[in-house]
Amino acid sequence: METPKTMFEKIWSRHVVAQRDDGETLLYVDRNFVHEGPFYAFDGLRRDGRRIRRPLKQIAVSDHYLPTVGRKSGIAGIADPDIRTMIERLAVNAREFGVPFIGIDDPRQGIMHVVGPELALAQPGMIITGADSHTTTNGAFGALAFGIGASEVKHVLATQALWQRNPRTLRVTVDGALPKGVTAKDVILAIIAKIGVRGGSGHIIEYAGSTIRAMTMEQRMTICNMSIEAGAKAGMIAPDETTYAYLEGRDHAPRGDLWNKALAVWRTLPSEAGARFDKEVALSARDIVPMVTWGTTPEDALPVTEKVPDPSSAATADERAHIERALRYMDLTPGLPLVEVRVDRVFIGSCTNARIEDLRAAAAVVKGKRITVPAFISPGSTAVKRRAEAEGLDRVFLAAGFEWRDSACSMCVGANGDFAAPGERCASTSPRNFENRQGRGVRTHVMSPPMAAAAALTGKLTDVRTLS
């Protein structure tokens, strides 16, 4: 009898171009995403006089540098010359190298990890790379998807392949029904808090269990998106009827006979019973509570019902040093209940949590109420924005006092100039709470969309379950 295989092994083995004795594998890449950032890769190709091997397996999306306001006049309307240059450069590179391109005025524009799935550019069984760590989002479709640096992007552009070493596998099983008020973001924060920011290091995570199976594709994307915050190379979820129903009929999904052929392959992908993982972790959904981060790495996450941790209760000297440093940066005192932490502003956006279901969940919290601190929403894509407007969510947000902006990475990373003011404390639905990421000295608290909406109402970190 053959040894049962994991989904990861099946996808990997389908993509092996060549293998070296020293364990390095040349893997074929089915789709590669770029944004404005890795212009170095195109510069490098030009310098070497190289072309792209398969231009139509690439896709370029403008997202990191696009402004979220004043987009009507297109690129010409962007005041900052550096930012304008970045956006123009991607358009020029895409044109020169023949790469499909989604730019500022394209109705399909959005954050590339949101756009890819929307257009069915991510499908089960693929190997997908992207010039951005959150390319892991696409793993929600049963694909092996991971971020790469600019030199590796150049390599993929030139050869459509990548040298990799066999990673290890980690299965994270979450079982049970999610309690009320608990979202996919809380699940992934709870996972990272449990295994740590290095817990997935060198591993591909497969998320499994009844909680994951019951999730929509959008929830699964939130989970896989943050795999990188646990240090994992990628995260993936087996495709099932939910996956196929999501994909069918989308722009780049196979059609007719090809759809049936694809389905037949996709159904063979899930890990087989008895397949061995290098590591296993299990969580019970019932125990998960709405989470917030208090520190400067995504593992610094606690149930919102808890208190700011005390360095003196740390298990190791390193942990103690980390807590001390984090609390200094975050300007928090040990023992303070998290729900007493005041916030200065709220950001709802990013590839982690700005899809339509996220906006619906946030709108449900603020409907008919007024927010007390400045807050804006940058939908995950232009399509999400249009859909939300069709459902009337924009009016709910505007009536509550939010700004309703265009789609870009925005205050998740500030590449387009959307920063919080120095030293401000920001409740954010983005994936990362690193020092200075949202602006100089800005203190980021990462949480789910309903939790961020609740914080906007009260001006404090708030347990959304306690709002009436």
Next chain:
Amino acid sequence: MEPFVRITAIAAPLDRPDVDSDMLIPQRFLRRPLADGYRNFLFYNDRFDANGKEKPDFVLNREPYRRARILVTGANFGCGSAREGAVYAVVDFGIRAVIAPGFGPFYAGNSYQNGLLPVVLPDECVRELREQLHAAPGAEVTIDLPSQTVTGPDGRQYRFDIEPSRKERLLAGLDDIAVTERYAAELDAFERRHDAEMPWLAHLDFGK
């Protein structure tokens, strides 16, 4: 790419784990052409105050560490984003090797592509090295790639692992594309088969 064989240089101790990519180079500098030099963007928020003035207490702003060519630091160095600027800035500062108990998911891979050697040593060894460097600022460390050894200020040697192919490429200053080109026939054959097996993935029909 500059080959890496052996260096003896001043090593700077940086006592913290989880140095993330935003710390190594803030996002706002990633729009600058590489030709402008990324040296001054390295650790920008730690090295410079809000007015752009140097903070004298940061290790790389102090003599003799301004001339450091080796960095000895904590676990998970370079975690966070895939941005290769986090390597360019380190290389442009003059650093040729980073010694740590481990690296973030992208950092080592990006380093190899730019002639920067990521050296993984056990936590106790890295700690010991940092302690020695604190005790004798400006002490030199030697890294010899052919023998895969780090020699600390006290003469103690530590062996490190590196994948043979990585080592070969670093020693020769070769990037990956040059190596992959030797597999052109395999790549062509694979591609024909793969496109036939999963024809729905062959091309992105993007219209427009």
